[in-house]
Amino acid sequence: MMKNKKDYEDDGRVIADMSDLDRPSISNLFRKNREVQTEEEPVQYTKEQTLWAVLGALKAALLVGFAYIFGLGSVILLMYLFFKKITGQ
Numbered sequence: 001m002m003k004n005k006k007d008y009e010d011d012g013r014v015i016a017d018m019s020d021l022d023r024p025s026i027s028n029l030f031r032k033n034r035e036v037q038t039e040e041e042p043v044q045y046t047k048e049q050t051l052w053a054v055l056g057a058l059k060a061a062l063l064v065g066f067a068y069i070f071g072l073g074s075v076i077l078l079m080y081l082f083f084k085k086i087t088g089q
Contacts, residue, residue, distance in 0.1 A: 045053070
């Protein structure tokens with residue numbers, strides 16, 4: 001037999017504030033001031049700053065790429081030496 005369910009009665013209390021669900025951002029959960037923030041103007045960089053930012057990103061990418069190439073080359077060299085020793089050549 002099923003239990004009789006009581007009708008739900010709203011007493012007006014707020015258990016969980018659902019007003020920020022239209023903006024799914026983790027920063028909204030920890031923000032104390034719940035006012036809507038206006039978007040700021042984008043920062044305008046000079047040509048020299050843009051050049052240095054691009055060169056810095058290129059340097060970081062090349063560093064990671066060379067690390068992968070060095071690691072892969074080391075593995076290939078070690079495998080070559082290992083199999084050369086096993087086969088006795």
